[in-house]
Amino acid sequence: MEFSLEELKNIDEIKSHYPETKAALMPVLWLAQKKFGWISNEVIEYVASLLNLSESHVKGVVSFYTMYFKKPMGKYHIQVCTNVSCMLNEGELIFEHISEKLGIKDMERSADGKFSLEEVECIGACGGAPVIAINEDYYEKVSIAQVDEIIDRLK
């Protein structure tokens, strides 16, 4: 498990943005998650050695932020917002629907590893409620039928 030379160069560039190396930790964890899929203990050890930080510090940071995955997630990570504006627009029903459709609960992964589901707090798209996000893409003002269509396309 290692970054490629190009990625290591990118990390050097990131380090140059900050007066202290420690500040590069969050961006490097993002790169690690993109490359390795999730932040395992091995990834934590690797990142810690790369940035000359203690493993406990890296683990502390990883566990603080919800977007760093602490276990393997699906190829398509479906995030459903159920906070106030989305709740008022039936975001909860969408969550329940997806949960039933894929047979997985909050923070679970489907057996084939394709999908995982997360009930997220407000993702800052309240005007488009109810909103879901799949990996990095937002889908706003979605209906249950549209959600079905989007998921079926990915199957």
Add this chain to the structure above:
Amino acid sequence: MIDNSIKLILPDIPNLSDLEVYRKNKGYESYRKAISMTQDELINEVKKSGLRGRGGACFPTGLKWTFMPKGNEKPKYLAVNGDESEPGSFKDRQIFEYNPHQLIEGIMIAGYAMGIKAAYIYIRGEYHKWINLLQKAIDDAYSAGLIGPKMKETFNHRYSIDIYIHKGAGAYICGEETSLMESIEGNRAYPRFKPPFPAQNGLWGMPTTVNNAETIATVPAILRIGAEEYAKIGEPKHPGTLLFGVSGHVNKPGVYELPTGTLLKDIIYELCGGVPNNKKIKGVIPGGSSMPVLRGDELEGVKMDEESLKQYGTHIGTAGIVVMDEDTDVVKVALRIAHFYHHESCGQCTPCREGNGWMENILKRIKLGEATSNDIDLLISVANNIESRTVCALGDAAAWAVRGFATKFREDFEKVVKPKRTFVSPNIAHSKRNSPETLLVSA
């Protein structure tokens, strides 16, 4: 009639996010104007405009800038808060998407005014798309020599600044300024105790100013039209335009740029097309989930600016308006909000970490119909005891929100609770000890 003709942050110009289009529309000329002034003159201009922070606290921006030490013995930093994690708030992403160069220009101006070496724009991790859009604008600005080392040459001036984006990773608390700095430094985002304030001891112990992205994006517009003109827009004590994000039960939700002091009812009925199916309004959260809710029957004449909202016991916050129609289950909304704050409490201060859990549990009990009337008092009491007893304002925010619902909609809460609790314990003394009355503490 609503006046939505003044558009300083989100003007109706197609492709404004494009550097060439922005430059054709007087882009980066405000910075030229800024460097023609001394730093003090520039800060005075911002002070004169009456600009107040857009992140919720409404602190006068010009005054905040004066807190930064003069001279260059230490490197100074600017942190731009684009974390935007307040439920109901979704305004900054419009800036990142539609007018990113005005934000960059604002950073240059603020940077020059305070002698800043580098600026970090903190954006929430979920905003991948908007981070990419803003990064593209920053890259374009670097290529054009508008920022970075080539900047001195381009503007024939001694000042230069570097701008970086720092991507968050899903923590509401990072919107709090000291917590945001901890996050940039690569730590768990525990808020710091103040004082020392960021202007003395901020990022890496150096003088730092933290401003909201909307605040910074407003600065070039102030220089463009002049501080006196800007101060005339909207309410004198809280002048300018705000990006109102309207969501919930309205026909046309979205972000609207309007002068401060616009009537809340006009925003809902004129701009947003009213409530679906012509339902009545049960309540409105005026400034993001942290701000105390307003009842539907007290909306008449409510003006949307900090000073006016104060009279109703609430605040403008991030101007994220959430409208709830008459069929809304307010207990459920309160429970959802309490769950949010419980989930997002960083865990550093006991009153917030534990109190938010208690509030959520009490609300769950109320929602399930297992609570008594006393539990509503207990809920308010817990809120009172969280407020102002924590390092940062997350505890206050949670307390305001929950107490707002419990007091404004008391009758709805009363409807779902049992009048009296029956204790299974035959021991009167014991049951008394556990009764809500004995747990009540008046604040």
